[in-house]
Every structure is written in C-alpha cells, then in structure tokens.
Amino acid sequence: MTASATHSDLTLRLVRDVPISPEQCFEAWTVPHRLMPWFCPRPWRVVACTIDPRPGGAFCTTIQSPEGETLPEGVGCFLAVEAPHRLLWTNLLGPDFKPQAITHPGFGFVCELRFDRLPDGATRYQAQVHHVDAAGRDAHAAMGFEQGWAIALSQLVEMVQESQPG
Secondary structure, three states: OOOOOOOHHEEEEEEEEEEEEEEHHHHHHHHHHHOOOOOOOOOOOOOEEOOOHHHHHEEEEEEEEOOOOOOOOOOEEEEEOOOOEEEEEEEEEHHHEEEEEOOOOOOOEEEEEEEEOOOOOOEEEHHHHHHOOHHHHHHHHHHHHHHHHHHHHHHHHHHHHHHOOO
16 A cells, blocks of 8 residues: 555445345355355356355355356455454455465455444445555456446345245
8 A cells, every 4th residue: 555545545335225134134145055146246156155254264255257267266264253234354364364365356355344224124235345455446446346246235135035935
C-alpha cells in the first residue's frame, strides 16, 4: 500500500437488503452443499467445496467455466466466525493460518461479510473485500466484482426462498 492509499481506497463493497434472515445468509456461506448452487454467477459453477467455519478453518472452492474449464482451487482461511452475523476470511492464508502464495485469482484480499437483521426480519447483507494493493482492487473490479457479487447474492436469495416450505 502506498502512503497515499488508505484502507478504504482498496476496498470493494456490496451492500443490499435481502428478504431472508441472517441465519439463512450465514448458513449459505458456511455449509458446502448450500454454497455450491449460488456462489458464482451461472452458468459458472462450483464443482468442489470445503468449508470449516472456525478461525483457522478452510474456505476452499473450485469453480468451472461454462466451457468445462476447471480453475485452480481457491484456498483460504477463516479469520473470524461470529454466527450468524459475521464472517471474515482471506486468501492470504491457508487453513490453520499458514501463509501461502497467491495464485488464483491473482490478488490478495480479506473478505468481511456482515448479515445484520433489519426490523422486518430481513437482512442487510454487506460484503467488503479489502485488497492488498490498488492493482488487486482494480483487477477484481475489472473481473466484474459488483455485478458478479450482486448476481451471486440474488442466486443465494433465490436458493433460500425455493427451499422454504410453503
């Protein structure tokens, strides 16, 4: 980080109010079979997933393109797990807080997720991705951070609503 860059200058954010509970958001992020259907914008898909929701636990996903190309596994580590309202994870560390080289997606980050209950029982969903440097932030933005994360969130809400009885 350069002296002229502040922490917030390196952060991409998505904030949305969604009609599901914080508990449902938290479960969708911490249970592999719940994360896999929505985590990346269709027709991309998650083909493998390991989640150990505890500080030091693994957060790993393998994504496949619509053409069938499997991307390198994205390996990360939970830094904080505060059910059902907050998750903090990074790709700068692997499971058990082991430092690792950044391979995919090519930039280092820490992702903070907040699921705050609104008065009507819905959730204010906040995703903040703090990047190591401006180049990483810009690369993530160019990949379509805002659109991609918004689509994935819509898919998460759709999955939860379809699984509700009634």
